[in-house]
Amino acid sequence: MTAFEEMGVMPELGQAVEEMDWSLPTDVQAEAIPMILGGGDVLMAAETGSGKTGAFCLPIIQIVYETLRDQQEGKGSKLSSHHSGSTHSAHWKMSPYDRGDAMAIDPEGLLCQARDAQGWHGTRTNKAVVGGGKYYYEATVTDEGLCRVGWSTDKATLELGIDKFGFGFGGTGKKSWGKQFDSYGEAYGINDTIGCYLDLDKMEIKWSKNGVDFGKAYDIQAHLKNERFYAAVTLKNAEMKFNFGNTPFKYPPQGGFKALSNAPSENVVQSRIVASGAVNAKPASNAPQAIIIEPSRELAEQTFNQIQKFKLHLSNPTIRELLIIGGVNIRDQVEVLETGVDVVVGTPGRLEDLISTGRLALHQCRFFVLDEADGLLSAGYGDMINRLHQQIPKVTNDGKRLQMIVCSATLHSFDVKKMAERLMYFPTWIDLKGQDAVPETVHHVVCDVDPDVDTRWKSLKNHVETDGVHYNDKVSPNNLSREHNKTVDEIISINGLLASMTFYLLPESGQLQSDVSLK
Numbered sequence: 001m002t003a004f005e006e007m008g009v010m011p012e013l014g015q016a017v018e019e020m021d022w023s024l025p026t027d028v029q030a031e032a033i034p035m036i037l038g039g040g041d042v043l044m045a046a047e048t049g050s051g052k053t054g055a056f057c058l059p060i061i062q063i064v065y066e067t068l069r070d071q072q073e074g075k076g077s078k079l080s081s082h083h084s085g086s087t088h089s090a091h092w093k094m095s096p097y098d099r100g101d102a103m104a105i106d107p108e109g110l111l112c113q114a115r116d117a118q119g120w121h122g123t124r125t126n127k128a129v130v131g132g133g134k135y136y137y138e139a140t141v142t143d144e145g146l147c148r149v150g151w152s153t154d155k156a157t158l159e160l161g162i163d164k165f166g167f168g169f170g171g172t173g174k175k176s177w178g179k180q181f182d183s184y185g186e187a188y189g190i191n192d193t194i195g196c197y198l199d200l201d202k203m204e205i206k207w208s209k210n211g212v213d214f215g216k217a218y219d220i221q222a223h224l225k226n227e228r229f230y231a232a233v234t235l236k237n238a239e240m241k242f243n244f245g246n247t248p249f250k251y252p253p254q255g256g257f258k259a260l261s262n263a264p265s266e267n268v269v270q271s272r273i274v275a276s277g278a279v280n281a282k283p284a285s286n287a288p289q290a291i292i293i294e295p296s297r298e299l300a301e302q303t304f305n306q307i308q309k310f311k312l313h314l315s316n317p318t319i320r321e322l323l324i325i326g327g328v329n330i331r332d333q334v335e336v337l338e339t340g341v342d343v344v345v346g347t348p349g350r351l352e353d354l355i356s357t358g359r360l361a362l363h364q365c366r367f368f369v370l371d372e373a374d375g376l377l378s379a380g381y382g383d384m385i386n387r388l389h390q391q392i393p394k395v396t397n398d399g400k401r402l403q404m405i406v407c408s409a410t411l412h413s414f415d416v417k418k419m420a421e422r423l424m425y426f427p428t429w430i431d432l433k434g435q436d437a438v439p440e441t442v443h444h445v446v447c448d449v450d451p452d453v454d455t456r457w458k459s460l461k462n463h464v465e466t467d468g469v470h471y472n473d474k475v476s477p478n479n480l481s482r483e484h485n486k487t488v489d490e491i492i493s494i495n496g497l498l499a500s501m502t503f504y505l506l507p508e509s510g511q512l513q514s515d516v517s518l519k
Contacts (some may be wrong), residue, residue, distance in 0.1 A: 002014040002015075002018050002023075003023065003025055004017055004022070004058070007030065007034050008033070008034060009033065009037075009058055009059075009062060010062050010065070010314075012314050013058055013061065013314075014312070014314045015312070015313050016309060016310050017054070017058070019312075022054070022219065026046075026050050026051035027050070027432050028046040028050050028051055028052055028055050028430060028432050029051045029058075030058065031055075032055040032430055033055060033059050034057060036060070036405065037062065037063070037432070038060045039401075039403065040426070040427070040428050041403055041404045041425050041426065041427035042056075042403075042405050042406070042427060042428050043407075043424070043429050043430065044130040044405075044406070044407050044408075044431075045408050049262070050432065052407050054306065054310075055334065055407075056369055057303065057310055058310060058504050060290050060292075060343070060367050060369070060405075061310050061314070061319060063366070064289045064290055064319055064342050064343060064366075064367075065314050065319055067366070068317040068319070068342065070250050078333060086093070091109075091261065092127055092137075092231070092246070092260050093109020093110060093125065094110070094112055094123045094125055095123060095124055095271055095273065097145070097393050097395055098113070098271055099123035099124075100120075100121030100234075101116065101394075101425060102114050102121045103158075103235070103271040105123060110140070110241055110242050110244075111240075111241045111515065112235065112239065112240055112242070113235070114237065114238060115124050117236065117237040119236065120159045120234045121160065121234065121235060121236070122158030122160055122232060122233060122235070123232070124152060124230040124271065125230045125231045125260075126270065127268055127269065128154075128228035128268070128269050128270075128271060129228070129229050129260065129263050129269075130226065130227070130268075130465075131179040131226075132200045132267065133200050133201065133258065134198070134199045134228075134258060135258055135259065135260050135263055135269050136195060136196065136198075136245075136249075136257040136260070137195075137196050137198075137231050137243060137244045137259065137260050138193050138194065138195055138243040138249055138250060138251070139194045139196065139233065139240050139243075140241045140242075140250075141171070141189055141190050141191060141193075141194045141492070142190070142239045142240060143239035143240065144190050145171075145235060145236060145237040145238020146170070146171055146172075146236040146238055147170065147188075147234075147235055147238050147240055148160050148169065148170040148171070148176065148231070149168065149169060149194055149196060149233045150167045150168040150196055150206075150207070150233075151166070151196065151198050151205060151232060152230050152232035153165045153228060153230070154230075154233070154391070155227070157386060158234060158390060159234050160176070160232050160234040161176030161177055161178075161181075162176070162178075164177065164178040165224070166232060167205050167220075168232075168234065169184065169194065169217065171187060171189060172187055173185055184214060185207060186209060186214075186475060188209050192210055193211075193250050193469065194207055194208070194209055195207060195209075195211070195213075195251055195253065196231065197253065198229055199257075201250070203219065203220040203221075203224075204216050204218065204219060204402070205217055205218045205220060206218075210250075210251065211250075211251035230271070231244065231260060244259060244261045245258075245259020245261035245262055246261050251364075266500055271411045272363060273391070283319050283339040284361055284364065285337065285338055286337040286338060286340075286341070287360075287361035287362070287363055287364035288341050288342055288365060289343065289364055289367065290343045290344070290358075290365070290366065290369065291346075291365055291367070291388075292343070292344065292345045292363075292367075292371060293346065293351065293369065293371065294371050295348075295375040295381075296347065296374050296375075297325045297347055299371060300323060300347050301323065303345050303371065304321065304323040307319075307321050307343060320339075320342045320343070321341070321343040321344070321345065322336050322337065322340050322341045322344050322345070323345050323346065324344055324345070325350055325361075326347060326350050330350070330354075333354070334354070337360060344360070348379075348381045348384055351388075352384055352388075355388065355391075361393075362388065362392045362393075365392045365393075367393055367402075368388070368389060368402060368403070368405070370404075370405070370408075371407045372408065373406045373407065373408045373419070374408045374409055374410060374416055377413070380414070382415065382419065385419070385423075386422075386423070389404070389423050402446065404427070406419075406420060406424070406427070450496070457459060
């Protein structure tokens with residue numbers, strides 16, 4: 001038994017790493033592999049070359065392989081066998097799979113509550129309307145707090161109204177779209193009932209309060225004509241109850257608007273996350289179980305090659321991996337996706353292209369991995385990461401929740417911490433690098449030397465041997481023109497004449513000692 005097998009790694013993987021001359025796991029591998037195998041979210045930071053790639057690839061390959069084997073043998077799919085009726089229910093309700101972590105939904109799917117006073121948490125319905133028609137539902141505030149209710153598409157985030165794919169009306173009397181909050185109607189609070197109107201014929205959205213129609217709020221953009229529209233809500237320390245038409249409305253709509261529950265079947269579609277992500281037992285060929293995002297082509301290729309080495313002895317079933325990067329014919333990548341893929345490694349640009357066009361599906365994703373997350377965030381991919389995480393179901397078809405793994409050069413980046421708090425579920429921090437720090441007993445002082453003032457360089461007897469590139473330069477005490485400043489600085493640097501001073505405490509006596517050196 002290898003050292004890796006003692007951590008729960010399969011013998012086939014243990015054999016592969018042994019052939020790679022990995023006799024013992026590195027520190028980060030010893031910490032991270034058991035955590036990931038145990039089902040937790042993990043943040044890890046370690047020096048370059050410390051084995052971070054193996055730390056997340058080995059457990060991911062093992063779990064994906066075990067899942068494929070269970071599917072092959074007809075095991076798993078707990079949600080499919082026990083809850084398919086609820087997810088494909090004839091009744092409209094809020095989806096337990098398409099929601100924020102702090103959003104609680106009752107079994108009937110009509111009462112939503114979020115008790116986080118610091119952040120917004122949202123959810124959407126298990127069905128959507130598309131194509132045409134005029135639809136209506138009611139939302140009643142049942143407890144004090146901040147509410148925003150309305151309509152959203154698949155591409156919208158759960159925080160309604162902060163992007164251009166969702167339309168909200170908040171309790172402060174503001175309508176919101178694309179982070180623009182404009183006065184509309186009037187404020188509402190506990191026991192008020194908000195009517196939400198969607199007109200896909202005229203492409204308009206409006207709201208009412210306790211039966212008082214506030215008039216048109218938004219014109220829906222033409223490019224959203226064929227999008228799916230869900231009833232949506234986002235709450236901050238609040239509670240709302242919904243009526244989609246299964247019971248009589250408090251304030252029945254006028255003007256030909258129908259209850260969502262009475263929408264024609266040809267205009268109703270199941271939520272992609274509910275209907276496909278958490279229920280379908282039969283896997284789709286273009287839906288991988290693991291997605292690993294790398295900031296550069298070189299890192300993606302490196303991780304892809306490691307996966308191929310790790311899975312060398314795994315067979316029946318065989319894990320199918322795909323490298324998705326720019327500079328490669330996209331048709332070749334699409335062909336591989338159509339034949340089936342289990343693990344995808346890619347760079348953000350090409351991944352987003354395939355996902356946005358529907359060629360790469362996310363509804364079966366179990367592992368969402370961000371390698372070099374600080375690099376991804378600094379490159380401006382934060383919004384893309386949020387969108388992808390939003391589209392991935394939080395529960396897989398065998399009842400396991402989504403695992404998110406973040407690797408970073410440092411976990412002390414503010415952006416990385418903020419992302420972890422927002423997207424990850426009680427993550428375990430594995431930090432073997434720590435913050436860069438200077439010991440408290442060391443004090444640095446830098447003394448700048450002006451070559452025009454400090455002229456010791458003119459009287460040097462022993463010169464440092466160089467390549468002689470400045471040997472013929474005319475530099476003398478009387479020739480210090482502006483064009484020679486660079487040469488003078490180089491001479492000073494070469495001969496180590498920049499002075500610095502370091503102070504430190506002597507442990508034995510507690511006295512302050514100083515060293516002066518010429519750099």
